[in-house]
Amino acid sequence: MRKDGFDPRIIVDTSNDTIRHQLRGMFQSWFLDYASYVILERAVPNIEDGLKPVQRRILHAMKLLDDGRFNKVANIVGHTMQFHPHGDASIYEALVQLGQKELLVETQGNWGNTLTGASAAAGRYIEARLSQFALDVVYNPKVTDWTLSYDGRKKEPVTLPVKFPLLLSKGAEGIAVGLSSKILPHNFNEIIDAAVAYLRGEEFTLYPDFYTGGFIDVSRYNDGERGGVVKIRAKIEKIDNKTLAITEIPYGKTTATLIESIVKAQEAGKIKIRSVDDNTGEHANVIVYLQPGTSSDKTIDALYAFTDCEVSISPNCCVISENKPHF
Structure with missing residues (x-):
């Protein structure tokens, strides 16, 4: 055996059925062990406490x-x-x-x-x-x-x-082997109200809520199950005919990524703006300066159409329950 650990004696003819069978068995068992470990021990939250x-x-x-x-x-x-x-x-x-x-x-x-x-x-x-x-x-x-x-x-x-229910409050996101989890956060007070209604056997409705603010379209939410989609929009305000302010941003985005998408849309000729400033502190505040003669209403529509001011998210409620992943 060489110093680097390579042993020329283990070179085999892959046409041998026995070797092929052994390799197949190794792949099936080892990869399954690895996938199970990543799913259970790394990426997916447990339904009991909502934690990874x-x-x-x-x-x-x-x-x-x-x-x-x-x-x-x-x-x-x-x-x-x-x-x-x-x-x-x-x-x-x-x-x-x-x-x-x-x-x-x-x-x-x-x-x-x-x-x-x-x-x-x-x-x-x-x-x-x-x-x-x-x-x-x-x-x-x-x-x-x-x-x-x-x-x-x-x-x-x-x-x-x-x-x-921490799982609903803080949300969760993780990518494992062969599956992923994306659970959207919810409002603390609304969770309490829903829990009280549930314990009383009453009907209740609970939709996601985001610390970044914005508007949400839940018409295709599907109660958070697979196949559902939510559409999230930033809050854009008119300061005057030449200036817009983005004061709330979509969940999962930052003002840096939002500005990057705006600049790309401008370079592609999708929107007509003069410059963008980020004055964000405790609250989001992205100022968009328009070119002379540009309609502010049309620019707002273009921002939603061509930038990250509007995003769609597909929730995927995958959790560990009884030591197995469940949707």
């Missing part, structure tokens, strides 16, 4: 660290690595996403801007702690099922006994 494994392990590690004070994100990431075997980068990114949604994690420092797409500061500069909401509704060790961590040294929760 990395999110659940972060919240578990934060509970172990919790003393009411803020902890450095780098410290939280390090503690989570006791339970999550896939490196610090994936933990940091998942924690930033949890912090930006503000429901379960209180933040301190520069956590980026979900409207502009600006990234958060490095984990050594920012801090986090569990919110009071998380402490009240996410944990109960008496009714938690536990399992050993990947190295057998620690115990971690199979699922957290969450007393609130």
Whole structure:
């Protein structure tokens, strides 16, 4: 055998039926194992608590660290690595996403801007702690099922006994092997009202709601099941005949990607604008300056037709239930 690990003795004639059968068996079993692992342990949320494994392990590690004070994100990431075997980068990114949604994690420092797409500061500069909401509704060790961590040294929760439908509140998105999940977020108060109606056996209607604002067309929503589509539009206001302001943007987009699509449409001759400015701070504020003699109404129609001011999203409610993916 050579130093690089290549053994010329294992070169075989692929016309041999036995070898072909062995390779087929290896492919079927190994690929199935890999696909199952990615689906169950990485990409798809569990219906019991609405969390992916990395999110659940972060919240578990934060509970172990919790003393009411803020902890450095780098410290939280390090503690989570006791339970999550896939490196610090994936933990940091998942924690930033949890912090930006503000429901379960209180933040301190520069956590980026979900409207502009600006990234958060490095984990050594920012801090986090569990919110009071998380402490009240996410944990109960008496009714938690536990399992050993990947190295057998620690115990971690199979699922957290969450007393609130986090899956609907924060939404979820993940790409696994052979399937994907895309669950849209919903309004906190509307979820509470729907839960009360459900417990009373009453009819209720619940549609997605987005922290980025905008308008939504739910005529083809199909109750969130496969085959449904929602159409989302930015909110565009007229400042005067020569100036437009985009004050709310479609879910899944940032002001940076929105401006890029506007510039591309202008270069293609689809819309006639003079320039675009991004004045976004706490709220979205993209200013579009029109060319002289351009109709503001026609420009608004063109923005919806040719840019990311209007997008369509197909929800795909795939979750883990009883250790299997279900739609």
